Amino acid sequence: MSTTTFKTTERVDNPARRRLFRGQIHTKQILRLPWIINESVFTSGCTQCQDCISSCETKIIIKDNDGFPTVDFNLGECTFCNKCIDVCEQPLFFSDFSDDENREGKVADNKKPWPVNIDISDKCLAKNNIYCQSCRDECETNVIKFQYVNSSIPEPNLNDADCTQCGACISKCPQDAITFIFEPKAN
Ligand code: SF4
Ligand code: SF4
Ligand code: SF4
Structure with a gap:
């Protein structure tokens, strides 16, 4: 009885699993924020708080059809101010971009902001x-x-x-x- 209750609670409380069942964890290719780990990490961890959207100094971050942030370069450019990364409380990015030393290390590795050409x-x-x-x-x-x-x-x-x-x-x-x-x- 107690085992059944635990499983039910876990299913309800785990946002990643909830989204998986609802088909909301994406592996499709959409431009998210710079230097995210990958699409499925992003869509399973992003809480859709929209803090990145309001922090973007060039206003290029908008909501996609599912409510997740996406970058639209038709609206302007990315200045790499990193405000969207700094404001995000979730572990969605390569290394820990809230740490300046790690951030500089990643930039030195030539890791690209997006996996695109x-x-x-x-x-x-x-x-x-x-x-x-x-x-x-x-x-x-x-x-x-x-x-x-x-x-x-x-x-x-x-x-x-x-x-x-x-x-x-x-x-x-x-x-x-x-x-x-x-x-x-x-x-
Ligand atoms: S790095 Fe700055 S300009 Fe680029 S998407 Fe993030 S908040 Fe916007
Ligand atoms: S070619 Fe690259 S660096 Fe030059 S404006 Fe376009 S995106 Fe920026
Ligand atoms: S700040 Fe982070 S958690 Fe909030 S919407 Fe942006 S990416 Fe998602």
């Missing part, structure tokens, strides 16, 4: 022989170079390794041609 699609005006360099003008790290390839209009060429993933170029593209594409998952 940046891509400029064929919708790009310059790739269609129409002059545009809006993305280059936004990129402080000078990752986007323009080169003459097949026409008299220079085309963008990305050095993905130097991209900080700030996303500043994304909302400035008049064609919505710039996106972050998730890296293939390791087996």
Whole structure:
């Protein structure tokens, strides 16, 4: 009798298990906050308190359809202020980002904020022989170079390794041609 009561209580009180039964723990690919451990850790641990949303200085964090925070680079860029990480009371991030030494260690490891690569699609005006360099003008790290390839209009060429993933170029593209594409998952 007491064993049955314990199991029932555990099922009700464990938010991760509750979400699992409700199908709310995700493994799908959505841009969350920078430097999260992974999607399932995030959606099982995030309490949806929304503190990260109100702390974001560029207001790029919004709620997804299930109430979890997601970053929308169409709204602006990430300044890597880390306020969303500092305000979060849950263990959702690589290392302990509330500890400056650990944070610097992770940055030194070159761990990327998101498991993505940046891509400029064929919708790009310059790739269609129409002059545009809006993305280059936004990129402080000078990752986007323009080169003459097949026409008299220079085309963008990305050095993905130097991209900080700030996303500043994304909302400035008049064609919505710039996106972050998730890296293939390791087996
Ligand atoms: S690091 Fe700062 S700018 Fe970037 S998502 Fe978090 S709160 Fe917003
Ligand atoms: S602060 Fe942390 S727990 Fe709260 S909504 Fe943001 S990620 Fe979730
Ligand atoms: S996301 Fe990368 S390419 Fe775009 S502005 Fe930032 S550093 Fe430059």
